[in-house]
Amino acid sequence: MSIVLPLDEEQRDALQELLNISMGQAANSLAQLIETKIDISIPKISAVTPTQLYSLLFETKDAFYTRQSFLGDVHGEVMSVLSQAGLSEVATLMDYDEPLSKEDIQEIILELCNILAGACLAGLSEQLELTTNLNMPTLFLPDKANFDELQWQHSLVMEVQFVIAISSFSMRVVFCLDDESLARMKDTLDELLA
Amino acid sequence: MFEQLVGKLPVGIGIVDEDFNVVYLNDFFLDRLPHNMRSCYKETPVVELFQGQGKFLKRRLKSVFVLQHPSFSYWEQRPHIFPFKSSRPITGEETQMYQNMEILPIKDKTTGQRLACIFLQDVTAQASYFRAQQKLSEALKKEHEAQRKLIRKLDTAQSQLIQAEKMASTGQLAAGIAHEINNPIGFVNANLNTLEQYASHLLAICDGVKTQLEHFTDDLKEQISVLFESNHYDLLKDDITELITESTDGLTRVKDIVENLKNFSLETTEGTQVVDICAVCHQLITLISAQYSSPQYKLQCEHEKVEVMGNPGPLKQALMNVMINAAQAIEEKGFIKLTVIDAAQSVTIKILDSGCGIPVKNLKRVFEPFFTTKPEGQGQGLGLSVAYTAIEQHQGKISISSKEAKGTVVEITIPKQSTAAASCCEESEVENSQAT
Amino acid sequence: MSLSVLVADDSKLSRRSVIRSLPQDLEYDITEATNGQEAINALSESEFALVLLDLTMPEVDGVGVLEFLHARPNTPNVIVISADFQPEKQKIVMALGAKRFLRKPLDKEELAMALFELGYL
Numbered sequence: 001m002s003i004v005l006p007l008d009e010e011q012r013d014a015l016q017e018l019l020n021i022s023m024g025q026a027a028n029s030l031a032q033l034i035e036t037k038i039d040i041s042i043p044k045i046s047a048v049t050p051t052q053l054y055s056l057l058f059e060t061k062d063a064f065y066t067r068q069s070f071l072g073d074v075h076g077e078v079m080s081v082l083s084q085a086g087l088s089e090v091a092t093l094m095d096y097d098e099p100l101s102k103e104d105i106q107e108i109i110l111e112l113c114n115i116l117a118g119a120c121l122a123g124l125s126e127q128l129e130l131t132t133n134l135n136m137p138t139l140f141l142p143d144k145a146n147f148d149e150l151q152w153q154h155s156l157v158m159e160v161q162f163v164i165a166i167s168s169f170s171m172r173v174v175f176c177l178d179d180e181s182l183a184r185m186k187d188t189l190d191e192l193l194a
Numbered sequence: 195m196f197e198q199l200v201g202k203l204p205v206g207i208g209i210v211d212e213d214f215n216v217v218y219l220n221d222f223f224l225d226r227l228p229h230n231m232r233s234c235y236k237e238t239p240v241v242e243l244f245q246g247q248g249k250f251l252k253r254r255l256k257s258v259f260v261l262q263h264p265s266f267s268y269w270e271q272r273p274h275i276f277p278f279k280s281s282r283p284i285t286g287e288e289t290q291m292y293q294n295m296e297i298l299p300i301k302d303k304t305t306g307q308r309l310a311c312i313f314l315q316d317v318t319a320q321a322s323y324f325r326a327q328q329k330l331s332e333a334l335k336k337e338h339e340a341q342r343k344l345i346r347k348l349d350t351a352q353s354q355l356i357q358a359e360k361m362a363s364t365g366q367l368a369a370g371i372a373h374e375i376n377n378p379i380g381f382v383n384a385n386l387n388t389l390e391q392y393a394s395h396l397l398a399i400c401d402g403v404k405t406q407l408e409h410f411t412d413d414l415k416e417q418i419s420v421l422f423e424s425n426h427y428d429l430l431k432d433d434i435t436e437l438i439t440e441s442t443d444g445l446t447r448v449k450d451i452v453e454n455l456k457n458f459s460l461e462t463t464e465g466t467q468v469v470d471i472c473a474v475c476h477q478l479i480t481l482i483s484a485q486y487s488s489p490q491y492k493l494q495c496e497h498e499k500v501e502v503m504g505n506p507g508p509l510k511q512a513l514m515n516v517m518i519n520a521a522q523a524i525e526e527k528g529f530i531k532l533t534v535i536d537a538a539q540s541v542t543i544k545i546l547d548s549g550c551g552i553p554v555k556n557l558k559r560v561f562e563p564f565f566t567t568k569p570e571g572q573g574q575g576l577g578l579s580v581a582y583t584a585i586e587q588h589q590g591k592i593s594i595s596s597k598e599a600k601g602t603v604v605e606i607t608i609p610k611q612s613t614a615a616a617s618c619c620e621e622s623e624v625e626n627s628q629a630t
Numbered sequence: 631m632s633l634s635v636l637v638a639d640d641s642k643l644s645r646r647s648v649i650r651s652l653p654q655d656l657e658y659d660i661t662e663a664t665n666g667q668e669a670i671n672a673l674s675e676s677e678f679a680l681v682l683l684d685l686t687m688p689e690v691d692g693v694g695v696l697e698f699l700h701a702r703p704n705t706p707n708v709i710v711i712s713a714d715f716q717p718e719k720q721k722i723v724m725a726l727g728a729k730r731f732l733r734k735p736l737d738k739e740e741l742a743m744a745l746f747e748l749g750y751l
Contacts, residue, residue: 029260029261029263032260032261033256033257033260033261094253095249095253103270103271103272104271106270106271107267107268107271107272110266110268110271111257111265111266114263114264114265114266115257115261115263118263118264119261119263122263134264136266136268136296137266
């Protein structure tokens with residue numbers, strides 16, 4: 001089952017480009033901090049049902065998951081999926097000492113999410129001239145049953161992927177917007193396109 | 195006014211510059227500084243003022259200055275960034291303060307200088323509560339797990355008991371039936387033999403009369419011919435032999451069944467002796483392949499000889515029955531593989547076939563006496579029951595697993611030194627036996 | 631005479647913003663490509679004075695286009711306009727013969743400056 005994207009082609013294109021720019025900024029931020037090259041994907045924009053969102057998150061095998069919400073002109077949640085593979089190399093780049101404790105790993109995951117998701121959202125908001133504040137990320141484990149019980153019908157998701165070139169580490173960031181925020185963002189996009 | 199407010203806020207607020215030197219600390223931080231430092235904390239590197247997690251704090255501050263993006267830290271991962279005591283050093287359960295920290299990039303409005311603002315929250319109460327909860331939940335989880343294990347054990351024990359009960363009662367029943375049927379079969383068989391002889395005598399007489407017919411008078415000839423015809427002598431003569439042969443065959447079958455039932459109840463008198471499982475397997479393959487030629491047979495023995503103490507009759511019968519099932523499961527092409535695994539205390543025989551497999555719903559019932567999926571008259575449904583009882587008598591295990599259209603594996607494990615192998619089946623220990 | 635320019639970017643918004651950012655003092659003959667492969671096709675078919683090139687594109691990315699041009703003689707001037715401006719990426723791009731590297735979102739002044747330095751203005 002495919003759902004009609006609640007954006008027209010121009011809006012989608014614009015949003016994709018803005019995301020692309022935000023990702024560039026996010027990747028550059030992290031690259032600066034850990035002094036290594038980061039590859040970025042072409043952002044994907046789609047509308048999903050709760051079940052589809054669940055499978056989207058679980059495309060990566062053996063992963064860590066975090067979520068954080070953002071408030072302000074637009075509201076929503078950011079979910080990040082981080083591969084377990086390559087994480088220890090990234091930890092070394094982030095100046096952590098081996099061996100990593102469970103707490104170290106959690107801290108690294110949260111920090112990576114904070115940096116990448118945060119920078120991405122900040123970039124997007126800035127370009128759209130919207131104000132958003134991202135809350136602290138928390139670890140979570142998506143549960144299929146919970147997703148099946150979610151109240152919403154479908155949600156706009158924006159998905160971006162970062163890959164750290166020298167390790168096998170990859171991270172996907174999925175932005176979800178609520179309906180009201182989607183309407184606001186569409187208006188803003190239209191202003192931009194006018 | 196705001197300065198006072200910030201000073202008194204119940205969270206730690208500290209501001210550092212790009213060299214990580216302290217610009218401002220509110221009362222929350224100041225109250226926790228050593229007394230002599232309180233007046234001269236400004237322009238001091240923050241990591242000097244608060245030792246312990248210096249490396250981490252520096253890293254986070256650097257990240258905030260470079261990225262101009264807030265940074266968070268939670269007590270779960272890093273409980274004590276600043277070396278502060280718990281706010282209840284006397285009555286509290288925790289000695290050190292649990293902290294959540296947030297660092298925000300800020301800018302001095304007048305000078306444009308980049309600064310970082312550290313917020314520190316005392317979450318000791320939360321953390322302490324959370325940890326207590328966690329301990330509780332862990333204890334509950336353990337208990338729950340233990341209970342689940344117990345329930346599983348009980349379940350298995352129960353199904354084993356039911357199975358054993360079934361086998362035992364059917365075994366007794368079978369023995370009883372076998373005994374009861376044996377007597378009548380004895381005299382029916384004897385009578386039938388006599389009847390066969392009598393019949394042949396009678397036929398001989400009649401045939402004698404027929405050949406002497408020309409010597410009789412016409413009248414007599416006529417009368418005798420009418421007698422032969424009215425009694426359908428030709429038909430009768432053909433049929434009587436056939437009837438008797440059929441009855442004898444039928445009786446033989448009944449005898450077979452009774453024999454099997456007796457096997458099933460294992461009222462065999464052979465004693466315990468050394469049985470070479472490898473030799474038995476060789477023998478079986480020779481026997482079975484003569485009858486069922488389409489499968490390929492393979493035998494894999496670790497050693498040339500693998501000996502157990504056991505009752506050769508029932509053991510052979512058990513293996514034979516399993517093998518026959520395997521052979522019959524293969525219609526055209528396929529293989530049957532026997533593997534004999536020689537362990538220290540026991541021997542395991544795996545009989546694997548690439549045949550049609552057993553549907554899940556039937557798998558549970560295969561050891562039940564008289565359970566069969568063969569058309570009526572073609573199987574008694576006793577093969578695996580007999581095998582089960584025989585293996586149980588040897589204090590062994592027999593288990594079966596199967597996948598439809600893929601094949602079946604029957605695994606039989608018998609201890610090398612079975613203590614009760616020679617004694618009768620009744621009330622034997624069922625602890626090790628298991629039927630799937 | 632107008633300047634023949636190839637604008638290669640998968641985003642319409644971005645192409646529009648690039649075209650809008652071109653200084654008004656010159657006349658342009660603009661061709662648009664929506665991915666790297668289209669850009670390569672256009673470059674094989676006609677001559678361009680200037681290529682304004684995005685890096686993150688489907689089919690063939692910007693680096694692929696630069697590699698294609700790198701192997702040919704008489705290449706046009708390439709200005710890379712990309713959201714991915716990590717130093718490492720800039721190094722790769724410059725090594726493949728790009729003349730300038732500009733960040734997205736594109737700054738009008740920066741583009742004008744680049745065109746001036748390359749002698750168009």
